Amino acid sequence: MDQLQQLLDDVCAGHRLTQQEALKIFRVRGKHIWAVAAAADSVRQAKAGDAVTYVRNQNINVTNLCVNNCGFCGFSKKKGEKGIYFYDKHEIQKKAALAASRNVTEICTVSGLHPDFNAESYQNVYRWISEAAPGVHIHASNPMEVAYAAKKSGISTQMVLAAMKDAGLGSMCGTAAEILVDSVRKKICPQKISTSEWVRIIKEAHRIGIPTTATIMYGHCESEHDRVKHLGILRKIQDETGGFTEFVPLSFIHMNTPLYKKGLARAGATGREDLLMVAVSRLFLDNFKNIQVSWVKEGVKMAQLGLLAGGNDLGGTMFEESISKGAGAVNTDYLDPAEMRRIAEDIGRTLVRRTTLYELFP
Numbered sequence: 001m002d003q004l005q006q007l008l009d010d011v012c013a014g015h016r017l018t019q020q021e022a023l024k025i026f027r028v029r030g031k032h033i034w035a036v037a038a039a040a041d042s043v044r045q046a047k048a049g050d051a052v053t054y055v056r057n058q059n060i061n062v063t064n065l066c067v068n069n070c071g072f073c074g075f076s077k078k079k080g081e082k083g084i085y086f087y088d089k090h091e092i093q094k095k096a097a098l099a100a101s102r103n104v105t106e107i108c109t110v111s112g113l114h115p116d117f118n119a120e121s122y123q124n125v126y127r128w129i130s131e132a133a134p135g136v137h138i139h140a141s142n143p144m145e146v147a148y149a150a151k152k153s154g155i156s157t158q159m160v161l162a163a164m165k166d167a168g169l170g171s172m173c174g175t176a177a178e179i180l181v182d183s184v185r186k187k188i189c190p191q192k193i194s195t196s197e198w199v200r201i202i203k204e205a206h207r208i209g210i211p212t213t214a215t216i217m218y219g220h221c222e223s224e225h226d227r228v229k230h231l232g233i234l235r236k237i238q239d240e241t242g243g244f245t246e247f248v249p250l251s252f253i254h255m256n257t258p259l260y261k262k263g264l265a266r267a268g269a270t271g272r273e274d275l276l277m278v279a280v281s282r283l284f285l286d287n288f289k290n291i292q293v294s295w296v297k298e299g300v301k302m303a304q305l306g307l308l309a310g311g312n313d314l315g316g317t318m319f320e321e322s323i324s325k326g327a328g329a330v331n332t333d334y335l336d337p338a339e340m341r342r343i344a345e346d347i348g349r350t351l352v353r354r355t356t357l358y359e360l361f362p
């Protein structure tokens with residue numbers, strides 16, 4: 001314990017954790033978990049203050065038809081399956097206008113990789129949203145969608161990103177990262193882009209002024225070592241570009257996923273793992289100001305505890321959510337800011353509304 005406490009004290013005093021040290025902290029058990037959470041909480045206070053931030057946002061998943069077969073996905077459908085949807089311009093604009101009427105500042109869209117999509121399809125979606133919800137920030141796409149659009153249109157990923165930006169993309173989702181270790185990706189999402197492609201596209205986005213989030217999906221078949229490698233990749237990118245707005249740990253929702261049904265994944269992370277994921281991220285990612293806790297993935301009560309273990313952001317209100325629901329999560333549709341305020345104030349913090357890029361509302 002003395003050694004652990006010394007290490008935690010060193011981090012609080014500015015020491016940059018090595019991957020080996022982060023691995024040790026990921027493996028902490030028993031009451032020492034609280035010491036880790038307390039250190040992460042101190043770092044959070046020094047870096048991000050006492051505000052618990054959130055954004056008013058709405059999801060629009062344009063289609064659930066997807067050419068890929070990721071083992072952790074309970075959302076996508078294949079041709080011929082029941083329950084497929086694919087919204088057209090009219091439907092997308094209706095949803096975007098509804099979002100605007102709810103006073104959101106952000107619309108998110110991530111969808112299945114529709115067999116007919118190309119770069120122009122993504123541009124059209126962003127233009128339609130911009131027309132129907134002028135001034136609302138579009139937080140959309142991810143490196144997998146960019147790679148797919150580039151392949152389908154026979155152009156480079158830089159060209160796709162530039163075209164998306166031109167069509168209204170304000171920031172890109174750092175999803176499709178899952179675990180940035182190719183041996184794990186081969187097991188959970190063999191058709192997805194490789195680690196190096198994900199990194200390349202993220203850096204390309206940052207270089208042309210498209211900020212992105214950074215994510216990890218944990219609690220399936222990855223090891224603690226894989227998590228540390230993943231965090232190491234993200235910290236290095238942030239050192240180079242400074243283009244990540246926040247880090248979002250995403251706890252694996254297992255119930256309806258092929259990976260779990262085939263016995264290839266665990267039944268998600270435990271509470272200890274959820275807490276340590278937030279805490280180690282806060283301690284290791286010294287170049288990130290914002291660490292988000294996902295009420296969608298972890299539930300509101302666990303998310304509240306994450307706010308005591310290094311988290312400073314509650315993400316979005318959502319209004320419409322299909323990805324986690326498809327995988328078996330419940331109560332993912334909407335979290336009222338009044339409830340966010342209740343859980344923030346319950347731990348002595350203040351809820352503050354923000355934009356996607358963390359400008360705070362007075």
Ligand code: SF4
Nearest residue numbers: 066068070073076112
């Ligand atoms: S995670 Fe995305 S790319 Fe993979 S199957 Fe699901 S919708 Fe398709």
